[in-house]
Amino acid sequence: MDDVLSTQALGRPPAAVEVLSAHKTYPDGTVALQPVDLSIQEGEFVTLLGPSGCGKSTLLKMVAGLLEPTDGRIALWRKPVQRLDEAGKKLAFVFQAPTLMPWASVEANVRLPLDLAGVPRAEADGRVADALALVGLTKFARALPRALSGGMQMRVSIARSLVVQPHLLLMDEPFGALDEITRHKLDGELLQLWSAKKLTVVFVTHSIHEAVFLSTRVVMMAARPGRIVEEVLIDEPYPRKADFMVTERFASYAKRLQDSLFTASQQNDEEAMT
Protein backbone atom coordinates (compact mmCIF):
# COMPACT_ATOMS: atom_id res chain seq x y z
CA MET A 1 0.00 0.00 0.00
CA ASP A 2 2.67 2.42 1.02
CA ASP A 3 4.47 1.97 -2.27
CA VAL A 4 1.48 3.17 -4.21
CA LEU A 5 1.70 6.43 -2.35
CA SER A 6 5.27 7.24 -3.25
CA THR A 7 5.21 7.68 -6.99
CA GLN A 8 8.74 8.99 -7.25
CA ALA A 9 10.31 7.03 -4.45
CA LEU A 10 13.28 5.62 -6.35
CA GLY A 11 16.42 6.96 -4.74
CA ARG A 12 14.78 10.19 -3.60
CA PRO A 13 13.80 11.12 -0.08
CA PRO A 14 10.05 10.69 0.45
CA ALA A 15 7.88 13.68 -0.31
CA ALA A 16 6.77 15.55 2.78
CA VAL A 17 3.26 15.75 1.38
CA GLU A 18 1.86 13.62 -1.40
CA VAL A 19 -1.71 14.15 -2.55
CA LEU A 20 -3.04 11.66 -5.10
CA SER A 21 -6.35 12.53 -6.78
CA ALA A 22 -7.87 13.50 -3.47
CA HIS A 23 -11.20 15.22 -3.75
CA LYS A 24 -14.00 16.35 -1.53
CA THR A 25 -17.71 16.28 -2.27
CA TYR A 26 -20.15 17.09 0.49
CA PRO A 27 -23.21 14.91 1.05
CA ASP A 28 -25.44 17.57 -0.52
CA GLY A 29 -23.49 17.22 -3.77
CA THR A 30 -21.40 20.39 -3.45
CA VAL A 31 -17.99 19.78 -4.94
CA ALA A 32 -15.52 21.51 -2.63
CA LEU A 33 -12.50 20.19 -4.45
CA GLN A 34 -12.08 18.28 -7.70
CA PRO A 35 -9.44 15.52 -7.70
CA VAL A 36 -6.04 17.13 -7.21
CA ASP A 37 -2.47 15.86 -7.30
CA LEU A 38 0.21 17.67 -5.39
CA SER A 39 3.66 16.70 -4.23
CA ILE A 40 5.63 18.80 -1.76
CA GLN A 41 9.25 18.07 -0.98
CA GLU A 42 10.87 18.51 2.40
CA GLY A 43 12.00 22.08 3.00
CA GLU A 44 9.64 23.67 0.49
CA PHE A 45 7.48 26.68 1.28
CA VAL A 46 4.35 26.06 -0.77
CA THR A 47 1.48 28.50 -0.91
CA LEU A 48 -2.05 27.51 -1.87
CA LEU A 49 -3.42 30.65 -3.47
CA GLY A 50 -6.93 31.29 -4.71
CA PRO A 51 -10.24 33.06 -4.20
CA SER A 52 -12.80 32.04 -1.57
CA GLY A 53 -14.43 28.73 -2.32
CA CYS A 54 -11.50 27.32 -4.31
CA GLY A 55 -10.98 24.54 -1.80
CA LYS A 56 -7.59 25.69 -0.54
CA SER A 57 -8.57 25.40 3.11
CA THR A 58 -10.33 22.11 2.37
CA LEU A 59 -7.13 20.74 0.84
CA LEU A 60 -5.05 21.93 3.79
CA LYS A 61 -7.48 20.42 6.31
CA MET A 62 -7.41 17.13 4.43
CA VAL A 63 -3.61 17.13 4.62
CA ALA A 64 -3.89 17.77 8.38
CA GLY A 65 -6.41 14.97 8.79
CA LEU A 66 -9.10 17.35 9.99
CA LEU A 67 -11.23 16.43 6.97
CA GLU A 68 -11.52 13.07 5.26
CA PRO A 69 -11.17 13.15 1.47
CA THR A 70 -14.20 11.68 -0.30
CA ASP A 71 -11.75 9.64 -2.31
CA GLY A 72 -8.06 9.65 -3.14
CA ARG A 73 -4.96 9.36 -1.02
CA ILE A 74 -2.90 11.71 1.07
CA ALA A 75 0.42 10.68 2.56
CA LEU A 76 2.96 12.56 4.67
CA TRP A 77 6.41 11.03 4.42
CA ARG A 78 4.65 8.00 2.87
CA LYS A 79 2.42 7.55 5.92
CA PRO A 80 -1.24 8.42 6.35
CA VAL A 81 -1.53 11.39 8.68
CA GLN A 82 -2.88 9.26 11.54
CA ARG A 83 0.37 7.26 11.54
CA LEU A 84 2.75 10.15 11.00
CA ASP A 85 4.60 9.25 14.23
CA GLU A 86 5.89 6.11 12.56
CA ALA A 87 7.82 8.28 10.12
CA GLY A 88 9.29 10.15 13.09
CA LYS A 89 7.67 13.38 11.93
CA LYS A 90 5.30 15.88 13.47
CA LEU A 91 2.92 18.41 12.01
CA ALA A 92 1.43 21.57 13.41
CA PHE A 93 -1.59 23.51 12.24
CA VAL A 94 -2.14 27.25 12.55
CA PHE A 95 -5.72 28.46 12.16
CA GLN A 96 -6.91 31.72 10.66
CA ALA A 97 -7.92 32.98 14.10
CA PRO A 98 -5.40 32.73 16.94
CA THR A 99 -7.63 30.01 18.49
CA LEU A 100 -6.28 30.52 22.00
CA MET A 101 -7.92 29.55 25.27
CA PRO A 102 -9.10 32.94 26.62
CA TRP A 103 -8.96 31.74 30.21
CA ALA A 104 -5.33 30.63 30.07
CA SER A 105 -2.15 32.70 30.09
CA VAL A 106 0.08 32.98 27.03
CA GLU A 107 2.43 30.50 28.63
CA ALA A 108 -0.33 27.98 29.40
CA ASN A 109 -1.64 28.29 25.84
CA VAL A 110 1.76 27.56 24.37
CA ARG A 111 2.22 24.66 26.78
CA LEU A 112 -1.12 23.05 25.85
CA PRO A 113 0.11 20.57 23.21
CA LEU A 114 2.88 19.40 25.55
CA ASP A 115 0.40 18.96 28.43
CA LEU A 116 -1.92 16.99 26.18
CA ALA A 117 0.96 14.75 25.11
CA GLY A 118 2.15 14.29 28.69
CA VAL A 119 5.59 15.82 28.23
CA PRO A 120 7.41 16.00 31.61
CA ARG A 121 7.21 19.35 33.34
CA ALA A 122 10.87 20.28 33.32
CA GLU A 123 11.26 19.56 29.63
CA ALA A 124 8.03 21.37 28.81
CA ASP A 125 9.19 24.47 30.73
CA GLY A 126 12.30 24.71 28.61
CA ARG A 127 10.52 24.18 25.32
CA VAL A 128 7.79 26.72 26.14
CA ALA A 129 10.42 29.30 27.07
CA ASP A 130 12.28 28.65 23.81
CA ALA A 131 9.13 28.93 21.70
CA LEU A 132 8.13 32.20 23.41
CA ALA A 133 11.62 33.58 22.86
CA LEU A 134 11.43 32.65 19.16
CA VAL A 135 8.33 34.77 18.64
CA GLY A 136 9.54 37.53 20.97
CA LEU A 137 6.86 37.14 23.63
CA THR A 138 8.96 36.16 26.65
CA LYS A 139 7.84 39.27 28.50
CA PHE A 140 4.17 38.43 27.97
CA ALA A 141 4.27 34.86 29.27
CA ARG A 142 1.87 35.62 32.11
CA ALA A 143 -0.50 37.87 30.16
CA LEU A 144 -3.93 36.71 29.08
CA PRO A 145 -4.60 36.59 25.31
CA ARG A 146 -7.14 39.38 25.69
CA ALA A 147 -4.45 41.82 26.73
CA LEU A 148 -2.52 41.27 23.48
CA SER A 149 -3.02 42.78 20.04
CA GLY A 150 -4.20 40.62 17.13
CA GLY A 151 -0.67 40.27 15.79
CA MET A 152 0.71 39.23 19.16
CA GLN A 153 -2.08 36.69 19.62
CA MET A 154 -1.12 35.21 16.26
CA ARG A 155 2.47 35.00 17.49
CA VAL A 156 1.24 33.02 20.50
CA SER A 157 -0.56 30.69 18.12
CA ILE A 158 2.64 30.23 16.12
CA ALA A 159 4.65 29.63 19.30
CA ARG A 160 2.11 26.96 20.26
CA SER A 161 2.68 25.26 16.91
CA LEU A 162 6.48 25.47 17.17
CA VAL A 163 6.62 24.05 20.69
CA VAL A 164 5.87 20.55 19.38
CA GLN A 165 8.98 20.88 17.16
CA PRO A 166 7.10 20.17 13.95
CA HIS A 167 8.60 19.19 10.62
CA LEU A 168 5.55 20.24 8.67
CA LEU A 169 3.74 23.50 9.38
CA LEU A 170 0.25 23.90 7.90
CA MET A 171 -1.09 27.45 8.01
CA ASP A 172 -4.65 28.37 7.06
CA GLU A 173 -4.67 32.10 6.17
CA PRO A 174 -2.93 32.80 9.46
CA PHE A 175 -2.46 36.54 8.93
CA GLY A 176 -5.67 37.17 6.98
CA ALA A 177 -7.36 39.11 9.76
CA LEU A 178 -4.38 41.34 10.53
CA ASP A 179 -3.63 44.76 9.16
CA GLU A 180 -1.20 45.06 6.25
CA ILE A 181 1.76 46.33 8.28
CA THR A 182 1.52 43.66 10.97
CA ARG A 183 1.07 41.04 8.28
CA HIS A 184 4.27 42.05 6.47
CA LYS A 185 6.15 41.92 9.73
CA LEU A 186 4.90 38.45 10.58
CA ASP A 187 5.54 37.23 7.00
CA GLY A 188 9.18 38.25 7.41
CA GLU A 189 9.45 36.54 10.79
CA LEU A 190 7.83 33.40 9.40
CA LEU A 191 10.44 33.19 6.63
CA GLN A 192 13.20 33.46 9.24
CA LEU A 193 11.67 30.64 11.28
CA TRP A 194 11.23 28.52 8.17
CA SER A 195 14.89 28.73 7.21
CA ALA A 196 16.22 28.49 10.76
CA LYS A 197 14.15 25.41 11.61
CA LYS A 198 14.32 23.85 8.12
CA LEU A 199 10.54 23.49 8.15
CA THR A 200 8.27 22.40 5.37
CA VAL A 201 5.46 24.92 5.17
CA VAL A 202 2.10 24.76 3.40
CA PHE A 203 0.52 28.19 3.59
CA VAL A 204 -2.99 29.14 2.50
CA THR A 205 -3.69 32.72 1.45
CA HIS A 206 -5.82 34.78 -0.91
CA SER A 207 -3.18 37.48 -1.25
CA ILE A 208 -1.10 37.21 -4.42
CA HIS A 209 1.57 39.48 -2.97
CA GLU A 210 1.93 37.47 0.20
CA ALA A 211 2.18 34.26 -1.85
CA VAL A 212 4.92 35.58 -4.12
CA PHE A 213 6.86 37.08 -1.23
CA LEU A 214 6.87 33.94 0.88
CA SER A 215 6.93 30.89 -1.32
CA THR A 216 9.33 28.70 -3.19
CA ARG A 217 6.28 27.55 -5.14
CA VAL A 218 2.76 28.89 -5.55
CA VAL A 219 -0.12 26.52 -6.26
CA MET A 220 -2.81 28.53 -7.97
CA MET A 221 -6.36 27.35 -7.37
CA ALA A 222 -9.73 28.36 -8.79
CA ALA A 223 -13.29 28.14 -7.53
CA ARG A 224 -16.54 26.50 -8.64
CA PRO A 225 -15.48 23.79 -8.66
CA GLY A 226 -12.34 24.00 -6.54
CA ARG A 227 -9.29 22.85 -8.47
CA ILE A 228 -5.60 23.49 -9.09
CA VAL A 229 -5.03 25.53 -12.24
CA GLU A 230 -1.31 26.18 -12.23
CA GLU A 231 1.88 25.84 -10.24
CA VAL A 232 4.43 28.64 -10.36
CA LEU A 233 7.98 28.36 -9.04
CA ILE A 234 9.19 31.54 -7.39
CA ASP A 235 12.84 31.17 -8.26
CA GLU A 236 14.20 33.96 -6.10
CA PRO A 237 16.92 33.83 -3.46
CA TYR A 238 16.30 34.00 0.28
CA PRO A 239 16.47 35.85 2.59
CA ARG A 240 13.88 38.04 0.94
CA LYS A 241 13.57 41.55 2.27
CA ALA A 242 10.70 43.98 1.95
CA ASP A 243 12.36 45.65 -1.05
CA PHE A 244 11.83 42.41 -3.01
CA MET A 245 8.21 43.49 -3.23
CA VAL A 246 9.03 46.54 -5.34
CA THR A 247 11.23 44.74 -7.87
CA GLU A 248 10.13 44.17 -11.46
CA ARG A 249 10.54 40.42 -11.06
CA PHE A 250 8.12 40.44 -8.14
CA ALA A 251 5.62 42.36 -10.25
CA SER A 252 5.95 39.91 -13.12
CA TYR A 253 5.27 36.94 -10.83
CA ALA A 254 2.27 38.75 -9.42
CA LYS A 255 0.99 39.58 -12.91
CA ARG A 256 1.38 36.01 -14.06
CA LEU A 257 -0.66 34.73 -11.11
CA GLN A 258 -3.24 37.46 -11.61
CA ASP A 259 -3.59 36.50 -15.27
CA SER A 260 -4.02 32.82 -14.55
CA LEU A 261 -6.62 33.61 -11.91
CA PHE A 262 -8.43 35.82 -14.43
CA THR A 263 -8.34 33.14 -17.16
CA ALA A 264 -9.69 30.53 -14.75
CA SER A 265 -12.60 32.70 -13.70
CA GLN A 266 -13.36 33.53 -17.35
CA GLN A 267 -13.50 29.85 -18.22
CA ASN A 268 -16.02 29.48 -15.45
CA ASP A 269 -18.17 32.24 -16.87
CA GLU A 270 -18.10 30.70 -20.36
CA GLU A 271 -19.09 27.34 -18.99
CA ALA A 272 -21.90 28.95 -17.09
CA MET A 273 -23.22 30.54 -20.30
CA THR A 274 -23.24 27.38 -22.42
Added chain:
Amino acid sequence: MSAVLKDTSSPPPSGGRLGGGPASAEVPAASAPALALTQAPGKKPRRNYDKVLYPVLVAIFLLTAWQGVVTGFKLPPYLVPSPILMMQTLVTDWQMLGLALLFTLKITVLSFVLAVVLGTLISFLFVQSRAIETALLPYAVLLQVTPIVAVAPLIIIWVKNPTAAMVVCATLVALFPIISNTTLGLRSVDPDLQAYFRLQRASRWQVLMRLRIPSALPYFFGGLRISSGLALIGAVVAEFVAGTGGNSTGLAYQILFAGYQLNIPRMFAALLLISLTGVALFVLMAWLSKLALGSWHASELSRD
Protein backbone atom coordinates in the same frame (compact mmCIF):
# COMPACT_ATOMS: atom_id res chain seq x y z
CA MET B 1 0.99 47.96 -5.62
CA SER B 2 -2.62 49.03 -6.03
CA ALA B 3 -3.74 45.57 -4.96
CA VAL B 4 -1.76 45.92 -1.76
CA LEU B 5 -3.54 49.15 -0.99
CA LYS B 6 -6.92 47.65 -1.82
CA ASP B 7 -6.37 44.93 0.73
CA THR B 8 -6.40 47.42 3.56
CA SER B 9 -9.85 48.72 2.71
CA SER B 10 -11.50 46.40 5.18
CA PRO B 11 -10.40 47.41 8.67
CA PRO B 12 -8.89 44.59 10.71
CA PRO B 13 -10.89 43.59 13.77
CA SER B 14 -7.85 43.77 15.97
CA GLY B 15 -4.27 44.92 16.01
CA GLY B 16 -5.36 48.54 16.06
CA ARG B 17 -2.46 49.12 18.43
CA LEU B 18 -0.46 50.22 15.42
CA GLY B 19 -2.97 52.88 14.57
CA GLY B 20 -2.01 54.96 17.59
CA GLY B 21 -4.28 57.54 19.20
CA PRO B 22 -7.39 57.86 17.04
CA ALA B 23 -7.67 54.12 16.35
CA SER B 24 -7.51 53.18 19.99
CA ALA B 25 -10.15 55.74 20.80
CA GLU B 26 -12.54 54.11 18.32
CA VAL B 27 -12.06 50.52 19.38
CA PRO B 28 -11.22 50.72 23.07
CA ALA B 29 -12.17 47.16 23.97
CA ALA B 30 -9.91 45.51 21.45
CA SER B 31 -6.92 47.77 21.31
CA ALA B 32 -6.35 49.67 24.49
CA PRO B 33 -5.60 47.24 27.29
CA ALA B 34 -2.53 49.24 28.28
CA LEU B 35 -4.61 52.39 28.39
CA ALA B 36 -7.22 50.73 30.61
CA LEU B 37 -4.52 49.56 32.98
CA THR B 38 -3.10 53.01 33.46
CA GLN B 39 -6.53 54.49 34.08
CA ALA B 40 -7.73 51.80 36.44
CA PRO B 41 -6.19 53.03 39.72
CA GLY B 42 -7.84 56.43 39.45
CA LYS B 43 -11.17 55.26 38.11
CA LYS B 44 -12.02 51.98 39.75
CA PRO B 45 -12.65 53.05 43.35
CA ARG B 46 -14.93 55.83 42.17
CA ARG B 47 -16.97 53.38 40.12
CA ASN B 48 -17.47 50.94 42.98
CA TYR B 49 -18.41 53.87 45.19
CA ASP B 50 -21.06 54.96 42.67
CA LYS B 51 -22.41 51.45 42.47
CA VAL B 52 -23.33 51.54 46.14
CA LEU B 53 -24.04 55.25 46.50
CA TYR B 54 -26.69 55.66 43.78
CA PRO B 55 -28.97 52.81 44.89
CA VAL B 56 -28.63 53.97 48.52
CA LEU B 57 -29.70 57.47 47.54
CA VAL B 58 -32.77 56.03 45.83
CA ALA B 59 -33.53 53.95 48.93
CA ILE B 60 -33.25 56.97 51.23
CA PHE B 61 -35.53 58.97 48.95
CA LEU B 62 -38.17 56.22 48.75
CA LEU B 63 -38.12 55.49 52.49
CA THR B 64 -38.44 59.16 53.34
CA ALA B 65 -41.34 59.55 50.93
CA TRP B 66 -43.02 56.45 52.38
CA GLN B 67 -42.58 57.67 55.92
CA GLY B 68 -43.84 61.10 54.90
CA VAL B 69 -46.99 59.72 53.24
CA VAL B 70 -47.80 57.43 56.18
CA THR B 71 -47.41 60.15 58.82
CA GLY B 72 -48.82 62.93 56.63
CA PHE B 73 -52.05 61.12 55.75
CA LYS B 74 -52.15 59.38 59.14
CA LEU B 75 -52.49 55.96 57.51
CA PRO B 76 -53.32 53.25 60.08
CA PRO B 77 -50.52 50.69 60.61
CA TYR B 78 -52.88 47.77 59.82
CA LEU B 79 -53.04 49.12 56.24
CA VAL B 80 -49.56 50.49 55.63
CA PRO B 81 -46.97 50.53 58.39
CA SER B 82 -44.27 53.18 58.25
CA PRO B 83 -40.66 52.11 57.59
CA ILE B 84 -39.78 53.03 61.17
CA LEU B 85 -42.52 50.81 62.55
CA MET B 86 -41.37 48.04 60.25
CA MET B 87 -37.83 48.29 61.60
CA GLN B 88 -39.17 48.37 65.19
CA THR B 89 -41.18 45.20 64.52
CA LEU B 90 -38.10 43.61 63.03
CA VAL B 91 -36.25 44.27 66.29
CA THR B 92 -39.05 43.32 68.72
CA ASP B 93 -40.06 40.18 66.78
CA TRP B 94 -36.49 39.29 65.95
CA GLN B 95 -36.49 36.04 67.88
CA MET B 96 -39.40 34.71 65.84
CA LEU B 97 -38.37 36.28 62.54
CA GLY B 98 -34.71 35.34 62.91
CA LEU B 99 -35.60 31.68 63.35
CA ALA B 100 -37.94 31.88 60.38
CA LEU B 101 -35.18 33.46 58.30
CA LEU B 102 -32.81 30.65 59.25
CA PHE B 103 -35.41 28.08 58.25
CA THR B 104 -36.11 29.69 54.87
CA LEU B 105 -32.37 30.06 54.28
CA LYS B 106 -31.89 26.39 55.07
CA ILE B 107 -34.52 25.32 52.53
CA THR B 108 -33.16 27.75 49.93
CA VAL B 109 -29.53 26.79 50.29
CA LEU B 110 -30.23 23.05 50.43
CA SER B 111 -32.38 23.13 47.32
CA PHE B 112 -30.00 25.44 45.50
CA VAL B 113 -27.04 23.15 46.17
CA LEU B 114 -29.13 20.15 45.17
CA ALA B 115 -30.24 21.91 41.97
CA VAL B 116 -26.65 22.81 41.09
CA VAL B 117 -25.37 19.27 41.63
CA LEU B 118 -28.27 17.58 39.86
CA GLY B 119 -28.43 20.15 37.07
CA THR B 120 -24.73 19.88 36.33
CA LEU B 121 -24.86 16.08 36.31
CA ILE B 122 -27.87 16.09 33.99
CA SER B 123 -26.21 18.51 31.58
CA PHE B 124 -23.07 16.35 31.51
CA LEU B 125 -25.38 13.50 30.60
CA PHE B 126 -27.04 15.60 27.89
CA VAL B 127 -23.80 16.48 26.14
CA GLN B 128 -22.71 12.86 25.97
CA SER B 129 -25.04 12.29 23.05
CA ARG B 130 -27.72 14.08 21.11
CA ALA B 131 -29.95 11.03 21.52
CA ILE B 132 -29.97 11.32 25.32
CA GLU B 133 -30.68 15.03 25.12
CA THR B 134 -33.46 14.59 22.57
CA ALA B 135 -35.04 11.89 24.70
CA LEU B 136 -34.91 13.75 28.01
CA LEU B 137 -35.08 17.46 27.19
CA PRO B 138 -38.90 17.53 26.75
CA TYR B 139 -39.25 16.27 30.32
CA ALA B 140 -36.88 18.90 31.64
CA VAL B 141 -39.01 21.49 29.86
CA LEU B 142 -42.19 19.90 31.26
CA LEU B 143 -40.71 20.26 34.72
CA GLN B 144 -39.98 23.91 34.03
CA VAL B 145 -43.35 24.92 32.61
CA THR B 146 -45.54 23.16 35.19
CA PRO B 147 -46.33 25.76 37.88
CA ILE B 148 -44.82 24.65 41.17
CA VAL B 149 -47.89 25.84 43.06
CA ALA B 150 -49.87 23.18 41.23
CA VAL B 151 -47.44 20.36 41.98
CA ALA B 152 -46.46 21.35 45.51
CA PRO B 153 -49.57 19.92 47.28
CA LEU B 154 -48.85 16.52 45.71
CA ILE B 155 -45.22 16.58 46.77
CA ILE B 156 -46.20 17.59 50.28
CA ILE B 157 -48.60 14.65 50.48
CA TRP B 158 -46.07 12.19 49.08
CA VAL B 159 -43.01 13.28 51.02
CA LYS B 160 -43.68 12.75 54.73
CA ASN B 161 -40.91 14.98 56.10
CA PRO B 162 -42.09 18.60 55.57
CA THR B 163 -38.54 19.97 55.28
CA ALA B 164 -37.65 17.40 52.63
CA ALA B 165 -40.89 18.13 50.78
CA MET B 166 -40.11 21.83 50.66
CA VAL B 167 -36.57 21.16 49.49
CA VAL B 168 -37.93 18.98 46.67
CA CYS B 169 -40.31 21.75 45.57
CA ALA B 170 -37.66 24.46 45.59
CA THR B 171 -35.17 22.20 43.81
CA LEU B 172 -37.64 21.56 41.01
CA VAL B 173 -38.00 25.31 40.50
CA ALA B 174 -34.27 26.01 40.57
CA LEU B 175 -33.14 23.08 38.45
CA PHE B 176 -33.94 24.08 34.90
CA PRO B 177 -31.73 27.18 34.45
CA ILE B 178 -28.73 25.15 35.60
CA ILE B 179 -29.49 22.36 33.14
CA SER B 180 -30.13 24.59 30.15
CA ASN B 181 -27.27 27.01 30.77
CA THR B 182 -24.65 24.38 31.55
CA THR B 183 -25.69 22.25 28.57
CA LEU B 184 -25.47 25.28 26.31
CA GLY B 185 -22.08 26.15 27.81
CA LEU B 186 -20.66 22.66 27.42
CA ARG B 187 -21.72 22.76 23.78
CA SER B 188 -20.51 26.25 22.94
CA VAL B 189 -16.88 25.47 22.40
CA ASP B 190 -14.90 27.36 19.76
CA PRO B 191 -14.98 24.87 16.83
CA ASP B 192 -11.42 25.73 15.79
CA LEU B 193 -10.17 25.14 19.30
CA GLN B 194 -12.02 21.84 19.28
CA ALA B 195 -10.34 20.96 15.98
CA TYR B 196 -7.02 21.87 17.54
CA PHE B 197 -7.60 19.47 20.43
CA ARG B 198 -8.52 16.77 17.91
CA LEU B 199 -5.32 17.43 15.97
CA GLN B 200 -3.33 16.99 19.17
CA ARG B 201 -5.15 13.67 19.71
CA ALA B 202 -6.57 14.84 23.03
CA SER B 203 -8.60 12.23 24.90
CA ARG B 204 -12.29 12.70 25.67
CA TRP B 205 -11.34 13.40 29.27
CA GLN B 206 -8.77 16.03 28.31
CA VAL B 207 -11.27 17.76 26.03
CA LEU B 208 -13.80 17.79 28.86
CA MET B 209 -11.45 19.09 31.55
CA ARG B 210 -9.37 21.51 29.52
CA LEU B 211 -11.84 22.75 26.95
CA ARG B 212 -15.51 22.03 27.63
CA ILE B 213 -15.66 22.88 31.32
CA PRO B 214 -13.71 26.16 31.08
CA SER B 215 -15.80 27.17 28.05
CA ALA B 216 -18.99 26.37 29.97
CA LEU B 217 -18.13 28.39 33.08
CA PRO B 218 -19.57 31.75 31.98
CA TYR B 219 -22.89 30.07 31.09
CA PHE B 220 -22.83 28.05 34.29
CA PHE B 221 -22.45 31.16 36.43
CA GLY B 222 -25.26 32.83 34.49
CA GLY B 223 -27.37 29.82 35.44
CA LEU B 224 -26.33 30.14 39.09
CA ARG B 225 -27.55 33.71 39.29
CA ILE B 226 -30.98 32.87 37.93
CA SER B 227 -31.24 29.66 39.89
CA SER B 228 -30.30 31.14 43.27
CA GLY B 229 -33.23 33.53 43.04
CA LEU B 230 -35.56 30.76 41.90
CA ALA B 231 -34.52 28.55 44.82
CA LEU B 232 -35.69 31.27 47.19
CA ILE B 233 -38.97 31.69 45.31
CA GLY B 234 -39.43 27.92 45.35
CA ALA B 235 -38.79 27.78 49.08
CA VAL B 236 -41.32 30.56 49.76
CA VAL B 237 -43.97 28.94 47.55
CA ALA B 238 -43.41 25.56 49.18
CA GLU B 239 -43.80 27.09 52.64
CA PHE B 240 -47.04 28.78 51.63
CA VAL B 241 -48.45 25.53 50.32
CA ALA B 242 -47.19 23.42 53.20
CA GLY B 243 -48.28 26.02 55.73
CA THR B 244 -46.86 23.98 58.60
CA GLY B 245 -46.78 25.33 62.11
CA GLY B 246 -44.65 24.21 65.00
CA ASN B 247 -40.90 24.29 64.85
CA SER B 248 -40.36 24.30 61.12
CA THR B 249 -41.75 27.67 60.13
CA GLY B 250 -40.15 29.92 57.58
CA LEU B 251 -40.66 33.53 56.56
CA ALA B 252 -43.50 32.68 54.19
CA TYR B 253 -45.40 31.04 57.02
CA GLN B 254 -44.79 34.14 59.14
CA ILE B 255 -46.31 36.27 56.40
CA LEU B 256 -49.28 33.94 56.14
CA PHE B 257 -49.80 33.87 59.89
CA ALA B 258 -49.27 37.62 60.33
CA GLY B 259 -51.88 38.10 57.61
CA TYR B 260 -54.46 36.08 59.55
CA GLN B 261 -53.72 38.22 62.61
CA LEU B 262 -53.74 41.45 60.59
CA ASN B 263 -50.24 42.06 61.98
CA ILE B 264 -49.22 43.99 58.88
CA PRO B 265 -45.97 45.45 60.30
CA ARG B 266 -44.66 41.91 60.90
CA MET B 267 -45.74 40.94 57.40
CA PHE B 268 -43.67 43.79 56.03
CA ALA B 269 -40.72 42.89 58.22
CA ALA B 270 -40.78 39.29 56.95
CA LEU B 271 -41.13 40.52 53.39
CA LEU B 272 -38.11 42.75 53.89
CA LEU B 273 -36.07 39.77 55.12
CA ILE B 274 -37.07 37.70 52.06
CA SER B 275 -36.08 40.51 49.70
CA LEU B 276 -32.76 41.03 51.48
CA THR B 277 -32.07 37.30 51.28
CA GLY B 278 -32.70 37.38 47.53
CA VAL B 279 -30.42 40.36 47.06
CA ALA B 280 -27.71 38.75 49.19
CA LEU B 281 -27.88 35.56 47.11
CA PHE B 282 -27.61 37.52 43.89
CA VAL B 283 -24.64 39.52 45.16
CA LEU B 284 -22.95 36.35 46.34
CA MET B 285 -23.38 34.72 42.93
CA ALA B 286 -22.14 37.83 41.13
CA TRP B 287 -19.10 37.85 43.40
CA LEU B 288 -18.40 34.16 42.76
CA SER B 289 -18.74 34.71 39.04
CA LYS B 290 -16.34 37.64 39.15
CA LEU B 291 -13.90 35.59 41.18
CA ALA B 292 -13.92 32.76 38.64
CA LEU B 293 -14.15 34.72 35.39
CA GLY B 294 -13.04 38.21 36.26
CA SER B 295 -9.69 38.06 34.57
CA TRP B 296 -10.72 36.72 31.20
CA HIS B 297 -14.38 36.71 30.31
CA ALA B 298 -15.88 39.69 28.49
CA SER B 299 -19.03 39.70 30.64
CA GLU B 300 -17.00 40.40 33.77
CA LEU B 301 -14.56 42.97 32.42
CA SER B 302 -15.11 46.57 33.33
CA ARG B 303 -17.00 48.42 30.65
CA ASP B 304 -14.85 51.53 30.46
